[in-house]
Amino acid sequence: MTARSxxxxxxxxxxxxxxxxxxxxxxxxxxxxxxxxRSLQQVDRAxxxxxxxxxxxxxxxVGLLQPGQSNGVMDGxxxxxxxxxxxxxxxxxxxxxRVELTVSxxxxxxxxxxxxxxxxAKAGAQ
Numbered sequence: 001m002t003a004r005s006x007x008x009x010x011x012x013x014x015x016x017x018x019x020x021x022x023x024x025x026x027x028x029x030x031x032x033x034x035x036x037x038r039s040l041q042q043v044d045r046a047x048x049x050x051x052x053x054x055x056x057x058x059x060x061x062v063g064l065l066q067p068g069q070s071n072g073v074m075d076g077x078x079x080x081x082x083x084x085x086x087x088x089x090x091x092x093x094x095x096x097x098r099v100e101l102t103v104s105x106x107x108x109x110x111x112x113x114x115x116x117x118x119x120x121a122k123a124g125a126q
Contacts, residue, residue, distance in 0.1 A: 049110040052078045052103045057114070065097050065116055078105045087115070094118070 010018075052074055060070070060082065071081040083100040095118040102111050 045105070045108055046110070048076075049078070049103045049105060049108065052080065052105075053101050053110065053112045056080045056082065056101060056103065057099070057112075060099075065099070065118070067097065076105075078103055080104075 087096040
């Protein structure tokens with residue numbers, strides 16, 4: 001019988017070191033994937049509020065906008081509140097309205113602001 005002079009395989013210490021390195025790498029990857037999923041959820045919520053605001057503005061623009069306050073609830077429980085105020089204008093200048101819109105879903109809230117030009121032909125017809 002002959003004795004082996006070289007080692008065949010890995011020692012227990014080498015295997016433990018490899019497992020520790022693998023565990024650290026997988027932990028970092030899991031944290032990165034978790035953060036990515038949270039970011040996607042935040043973007044989805046912000047997109048929902050933005051789409052809701054666009055929908056409210058489109059619905060309200062069908063008729064003639066009048067200064068004042070209005071609010072409501074959309075499908076899906078999204079609440080909205082809109083304030084319309086006339087900006088000062090000189091005679092002969094177009095009339096502008098400032099539209100302030102707040103949409104909220106649960107604890108999330110988004111604020112939007114825009115200007116709308118009053119169509120003189122519509123305003124005279126009503």
